[in-house]
Amino acid sequence: MKTALVTGANKGIGREVALQLAKKGFHMFIGARNRHAGRKAAEEIAKQGGKATFLEIDINYNESVTGAAHEFAKIVDHLDVLVNNAGIMMDGDDAILKISDDLVRKTLETNTLGALRVTRAFVPLLAKSKAPRVINVSSGGGQLTGGADGWSPAYCISKTALNGVTSQLAAALPKFAVNSVCPGWVRTDMGGRNATRSIEEGADTIVWLAIDAPQELTGKFLRDREEIPW
Numbered sequence: 001m002k003t004a005l006v007t008g009a010n011k012g013i014g015r016e017v018a019l020q021l022a023k024k025g026f027h028m029f030i031g032a033r034n035r036h037a038g039r040k041a042a043e044e045i046a047k048q049g050g051k052a053t054f055l056e057i058d059i060n061y062n063e064s065v066t067g068a069a070h071e072f073a074k075i076v077d078h079l080d081v082l083v084n085n086a087g088i089m090m091d092g093d094d095a096i097l098k099i100s101d102d103l104v105r106k107t108l109e110t111n112t113l114g115a116l117r118v119t120r121a122f123v124p125l126l127a128k129s130k131a132p133r134v135i136n137v138s139s140g141g142g143q144l145t146g147g148a149d150g151w152s153p154a155y156c157i158s159k160t161a162l163n164g165v166t167s168q169l170a171a172a173l174p175k176f177a178v179n180s181v182c183p184g185w186v187r188t189d190m191g192g193r194n195a196t197r198s199i200e201e202g203a204d205t206i207v208w209l210a211i212d213a214p215q216e217l218t219g220k221f222l223r224d225r226e227e228i229p230w
């Protein structure tokens with residue numbers, strides 16, 4: 001059975017990706033730092049006929065991440081798809097010359113280092129897959145092409161850096177498909193209710209990269225199943 005791990009799968013885009021992959025027959029690992037919310041999301045997927053296991057993981061802490069990889073390996077022997085979806089946008093992230101170092105550091109800790117940390121811990125399990133895939137959920141806000149517009153600078157910098165992580169991992173892991181995705185502006189707790197896309201639309205390219213995209217497609221940044229500039 002194919003396996004997939006989604007971080008931040010207790011709500012938003014992550015939960016939808018997990019549900020869709022479960023419906024496609026994956027044994028889903030519901031990565032979440034909040035036990036109650038993570039278990040609930042796994043139960044909801046199971047109620048709809050999918051196979052889902054809650055995996056406690058706080059991507060900010062190396063111990064939590066390596067512990068999660070250890071727990072995972074007790075249950076199955078390989079990981080086919082890793083979706084680094086967990087992310088934050090902190091309150092007050094609104095003017096590059098006003099934000100604190102602490103706000104920038106915390107944002108990078110989760111959005112950039114978190115994805116690298118999880119990938120590093122799960123590479124041995126991914127390497128046991130016939131076609132390993134890593135999908136980093138980034139943002140068009142991290143694009144350098146076209147220039148910044150001043151919105152949420154720490155968040156955007158963290159996603160630019162995440163795209164750098166994607167490119168570096170693609171070079172380091174030539175047998176893997178490693179890509180960044182912009183889901184568009186999506187109606188979640190982060191995106192808000194005025195966002196232009198449904199959660200299903202936000203999940204689409206991520207699910208496509210997990211299942212249907214060519215394995216040779218790697219080291220790219222995508223939106224709507226198409227490559228976009230960094």
Ligand SMILES: NC(=O)c1ccc[n+]([C@@H]2O[C@H](COP(=O)([O-])OP(=O)(O)OC[C@H]3O[C@@H](n4cnc5c(N)ncnc54)[C@H](OP(=O)(O)O)[C@@H]3O)[C@@H](O)[C@H]2O)c1
Pocket residue numbers: 007008009010011012013014032033034037057058059060084085086087088110114137138139140182183184185186187188189190191192195
């Ligand atoms: N929504 C948009 O318009 C949009 C646009 C572009 C990119 N994205 C990206 O899409 C991804 C998902 O966003 P979303 O809109 O679905 O946001 P969301 O509803 O706020 O969900 C974020 C998820 O990340 C989890 N998370 C945050 N920090 C974590 C940590 N240290 N360890 C484990 N989990 C952690 C949250 O867990 P808790 O519930 O415990 O906080 C939650 O499950 C993010 O990477 C975001 O940057 C979103």
